[in-house]
Amino acid sequence: MTVFVNDKMQRNYTYELSEPEGENFADDFKPEFSPQKMLELGVFEGKYLNDCRGEFPKSWFENAKLSLGDGDINCNFFKVKSRLPLSLWQRKGWIIDPDPRGWFQWYCRYYRGRRIPEVDDIQIKRWRSFKRHQAQIIKNCLPYDLDCRKKQRQALLQWAYNPFI
Numbered sequence: 001m002t003v004f005v006n007d008k009m010q011r012n013y014t015y016e017l018s019e020p021e022g023e024n025f026a027d028d029f030k031p032e033f034s035p036q037k038m039l040e041l042g043v044f045e046g047k048y049l050n051d052c053r054g055e056f057p058k059s060w061f062e063n064a065k066l067s068l069g070d071g072d073i074n075c076n077f078f079k080v081k082s083r084l085p086l087s088l089w090q091r092k093g094w095i096i097d098p099d100p101r102g103w104f105q106w107y108c109r110y111y112r113g114r115r116i117p118e119v120d121d122i123q124i125k126r127w128r129s130f131k132r133h134q135a136q137i138i139k140n141c142l143p144y145d146l147d148c149r150k151k152q153r154q155a156l157l158q159w160a161y162n163p164f165i
Contacts, residue, residue, distance in 0.1 A: 003112070007052035009100045017113035021057075025110075029124045031160030035108045039064035043158045045083050046075025048104060056108055077157055078150040096122055103127070107160060130159045137165055 005013040022034060033041070039049075039060055046067030053061055065075040076082050089095050089102055096119055099106040106123045133152050141148035146164065153163035 001113075003055060003109075003114070005052070005055055007055070009052075010098075013098060015098070015109065015114045015116075018115050019113040021112050023113075026120065026124055029127065031107070031111075031127070032162045033157070033160045035104070035111050036060040036064075038104075038157060038160060039066075041065075041157060042075050042077040043082070043154075044076075044104070045071030045073055045081070047071040047083065048101070049108070052101075056112070076154055078146070078154040078163070080150045080154050082151070082154045082158060094126075104158065127159060130156070131161065133159075134161055134165060137163070 001017045003015050003017060005011075005015075025031075035056070036059060040063045042065040046065050047070070049056065050066060050068070067075050071083055073079055073081050086095075086101075095102055096106070098116070098119070099109065103123060103126060106119065107127075110120060110123070133156050137149050137152055137156070143165065146153065156163040
């Protein structure tokens with residue numbers, strides 16, 4: 001299946017879905033949440049994918065916590081600020097073509113079945129390196145104390161890791 005993308009950040013981009021949705025991930029990539037579940041729990045202050053919902057399954061947005069205006073921390077599960085400006089991501093080199101919105105956009109497309117080995121390898125390495133934040137929560141918080149390190153927990157959720165530890 002071919003996906004056609006025309007949104008505020010990407011025009012005339014197409015990609016192929018070569019794997020079944022949610023299946024056949026790289027052996028070292030085991031996210032703990034699907035994009036749909038992440039959107040339902042509340043990520044990115046409700047300000048992610050709002051103008052490109054047509055690219056993804058409608059079911060992903062049925063119970064998503066979305067902000068129609070500016071980002072709203074109340075849309076985040078942990079009710080904390082969680083976004084950095086896209087310009088900072090660009091300056092730091094964290095935006096990798098062909099995904100101008102960053103890691104989560106890559107993950108949504110990967111989850112749907114798009115595979116670009118060179119890009120996938122980079123993004124999976126970035127995802128694996130983020131696991132260090134789980135270790136910090138385990139080291140510094142009582143088990144299941146969701147008030148401990150809320151920003152770190154929100155960040156974990158936004159990288160498809162379980163913050164409820």
